Amino acid sequence: MPLTVTHLKKYYPVHQKEPGISGSLKSFFRREYRDVKAVDDISFAIDTGEIVGFLGPNGAGKTTTLKMLSGLLYPTGGSARVLGFTPNERKPEYLRQMTLVMGQKQQLNWDLPALETFLVNQAIYEISDEQYKRTLDELTELLDLAPLLKKQVRKLSLGERMKCELAAALLHRPQVLFLDEPTIGLDVTMQTKIRQFIAEYNRRYRATIILTSHYMADVTALCKRVIVIDHGKLMYDGSLDELAARIAPHKLVRVELATNVEGSRLDSYGKVMKIQEQSVELLVPRSKTSEITARILAELPIVDVTIQDPPIEDVIARVFEQAALTHNATAAHADD
Amino acid sequence: MRKFFIKYVVLTRRGIAAQLEYRMAMAIWILSASFPLVMLAVWLSLAAEGPVGSFSAGDFVGYYLLSFYVRQMTAVWVAWELDYDIRHGDLNIKLLHPIAPIHEYISFNLADKVIRGILFTPLVIGVAWLIPTIQIAPTAANLFFFSIALAGAWMLRYLAQFILGLFTFWFSQALVLIDIFWMLYLLLGGGIAPLELLPEPLKTIAFYLPFRLMMSFPIEIMMGRLDTAEILSGLAATMVWGIALMGAYRLLWARGMRRFGAFGA
Structure with a gap:
């Protein structure tokens, strides 16, 4: 090397x-x-x-x-x-x-x-x-x-x-x-x-x-x-x-619907991040992405679906947050 | 060796180009360089009633004209550069280059000397020409030894100030050392009065310290006050001090680098 x-x-x-x-x-x-x-x-x-x-x-x-x-x-x-x-x-x-x-x-x-x-x-x-x-x-x-x-x-x-x-x-x-x-x-x-x-x-x-x-x-x-x-x-x-993948074990599924769908119906697919008229953002576990997407396609009136990784800024911010947490934890420990 | 020489030429050329950008600053040096002329006026009024020690009015004119020239041609400000560069992180840039930083600093000073030499050498010769009562001894031998002693004076001043500047690695206010050094230089180098006119024991002390070699020694040569043996022993002393200062520089630099925090971005 x-x-x-x-x-x-x-x-x-x-x-x-x-x-x-x-x-x-x-x-x-x-x-x-x-x-x-x-x-x-x-x-x-x-x-x-x-x-x-x-x-x-x-x-x-x-x-x-x-x-x-x-x-x-x-x-x-x-x-x-x-x-x-x-x-x-x-x-x-x-x-x-x-x-x-x-x-x-x-x-x-x-x-x-x-x-x-x-x-x-x-x-x-x-x-x-x-x-x-x-x-x-x-x-x-x-x-x-x-x-x-x-x-x-x-x-x-x-x-x-x-x-x-x-x-x-x-x-x-x-x-x-x-x-x-x-x-x-x-x-x-x-x-x-x-x-x-x-x-x-x-x-x-x-x-x-x-x-x-x-x-x-x-x-x-x-x-x-x-x-x-x-x-x-x-x-x-x-x-x-x-x-x-490790820090953010989720994917972001963006769905364009043909008609309005009740929020409660959406909850069964993943965490609803945003509903705006007929466009919806769902956070789903990374490992279940394809399974859930298939269900969405079968069960909902779909115009368009896109699957994305969460923005890398958020991922990095989470790394730092976790780092800060472990750091504070050890620091607190040291004070005992 | 040839490559090293080329590096110096290129660096010095850039130094000249950079300094020519500062026309205002150049005008200010010329004004600020008038301290020897003030001292000359003081001594001339004292010498009006007869010589002071071995110095007649004509000797004082010669002494302070040469003092003006020697101080111009040995002017050094590297301690301030080092202080700034160490504390602001600009030293980092020089440290990245595959050449020891001292050479970049020296080349900048040499560039300044080229400019001052072009400005002040004809000026000083012209003034000496115009004042018939001036007492100097510009023989070929004296001119030769004067040039060597002048280069030696520059080297000692440069190394001494570089070393003092390096103390910024340890103390953030290392520049106060420069003030002390400057005072000693003026007093024991012959800036305030020619060393011959100093009272004992100052005169003897001055003779053994390097400050004389930084200003008075080349002047004494050019005034014809030294015989060959005295000139040679002065040059030898310059060399010994030079080697000692170089050793000190190497030591402090190596230690300073360990200490250096590479502050700034």
Whole structure:
């Protein structure tokens, strides 16, 4: 496996202060520190060419994990191996094969055109003129960069800037990509474009990608596999479909009726979520979906039936809710 | 080695391009660089009634003109950059590059030196030309040693400030260290008065500390106040301090990286 994480941990000492002047004075004379477990013993492995979605609420430890994998942070414990390197040794040979794109931090020089940063990266990453030209042409085509390259970066829109950021981060054709919120703040069209680009890059170069995002569309479009973490702990690692099946063991059956039907008659098929005139939404157990659908078709005056998974946002929200519950339960236990 | 050189050239070129965007800031440096001229006015009024120690009015003019030039050509602000980058997470971007971040910082400073060199070298030569009473000794040998000593002064100032900036890894207000350093630099480097005019024991202390090598030493060379042996021992001292500071930089950097919280996004 090109990327393996074993019992990885990162604890931060955080200094505690009560609000107000007395709190400030107290903390001036005696600082109290408490360890915050940003990442708490997680293990996983990722294969070449996989795109894995990293999910979790704010502060779950996603970014901290990506920072450890890209060599910005020393782990408190455990280990990470990427492409045969230990990231925190920050060997130039490793740094030349990976990239970290942070949606909220930019490497482009604000006052100069993006092309200027590209040239600097060409030198820093020791990219040959020929490869530089080829890669830049490809990226220009995939991301429509042509009209942007010579404009001062600060004059670009957020989406245009993100496209240039991605290009700057990929000029050296990294094998491993860590994308931290690459679509944050972008409009839907631009999000789609960036998404398509990531998929295309993955396909062309068989690059291994870990992606975090708040937009579920990013994850459903790109990642077959997701890793869910919360409070620094790994909650789930597996396929997105299975996660949906496990967390939300129901399907949503939408029925268009020819005539009005009493609500009480519908109750026998499943949980009625919504009745609006002649369109009805029923929540049915996943395992009984086909059986119940057959009954509906036979017994009710049907115009149309559709079967859907509940929206993935709801599924993820439920993962986090459950995570919070177990977390609170253990916390309560610890207080006893 | 050639690749490394190319990296520097490309980074420095970008630095120049970036700094040329800030025309206003450039005008402000020129104004803020006038402190040596204020000191010159003070000493000229004192020297009006006769030389002060071994310094005549012409010596003071030479001294402060050179002091202006040396300070311009060794100006360093990397501690502020480090402080900002460490606390706001901008260091992350540099850490991702397969080149040690110090080189990116240095190249930005070198870019500034190219610009200041183009601006101030003709200016200083012109002023020296226009003032016939000025006391300097621009012989070929002195110019040669002056250039080396100037580069050495820059290196020591740069490393010292880089090291102080690295303390931001441990204390969020590391910049107060810079204020202390600046005061010592002005006093023991020869900014307030030429070191020869300092009272004992300050004068002797100043001679053994690196601050002299950061400002006064190249000036002393160019004023013809040092013989060859003194020049060579000064250059040797610059090298020894340089090696010591580089060692300290390496140590603190490695420790700081373990400590670094990679704050910010």
